Amino acid sequence: MAILYRRFKKKIYAHGEIREGYVAKNVLQSTLYLEDVADYIAHNTTMAQGEVFLALQQLEDCLESFILDGFKVDLGLLGTFAPKIEATAMPTPEKVTHRSIKRVGILYKPSKRLKEKLAEAQFHLLDDGAVFTPMYRGKKKKQEDLEK
Numbered sequence: 001m002a003i004l005y006r007r008f009k010k011k012i013y014a015h016g017e018i019r020e021g022y023v024a025k026n027v028l029q030s031t032l033y034l035e036d037v038a039d040y041i042a043h044n045t046t047m048a049q050g051e052v053f054l055a056l057q058q059l060e061d062c063l064e065s066f067i068l069d070g071f072k073v074d075l076g077l078l079g080t081f082a083p084k085i086e087a088t089a090m091p092t093p094e095k096v097t098h099r100s101i102k103r104v105g106i107l108y109k110p111s112k113r114l115k116e117k118l119a120e121a122q123f124h125l126l127d128d129g130a131v132f133t134p135m136y137r138g139k140k141k142k143q144e145d146l147e148k
Contacts, residue, residue, distance in 0.1 A: 002122040004029065027126050034060070067106060079110040 004027040012021040038053035045052070063081060066073050072082035084107040087100045110118070 002124040004124055004126045006126050077111050077113055079108060079114060082107045
């Protein structure tokens with residue numbers, strides 16, 4: 001297992017100067033979907049793909065429900081999910097209403113174990129023009145499935 005990266009030229013602003021430098025940027029292999037996760041888990045357990053898929057769908061549904069109800073959800077080794085808002089500052093408490101909320105999102109905090117594993121990650125340089133085969137081949141999605 002390794003995280004792929006490429007080198008990119010970038011303008012760097014430091015100490016009031018603009019210089020050119022190079023940075024590493026990760027290269028995503030592809031997008032995997034819930035079905036791919038279910039296939040992977042089914043392959044590594046005695047559960048059927050349908051059973052795993054149903055359980056993952058229920059996880060999606062309950063996570064959505066709990067977050068929309070304002071709960072922080074700790075999923076153990078996966079990490080913690082919680083709702084987050086960004087709001088405009090107002091001069092008085094009375095002016096702070098739902099209309100002052102500008103953005104809503106989800107805060108994800110990985111578990112300590114996941115952070116430790118990420119710190120141990122290996123990296124491989126993907127040279128310019130290099131072609132690679134994804135390490136895990138999920139099912140190909142039809143265009144209409146992607147637009148749902």
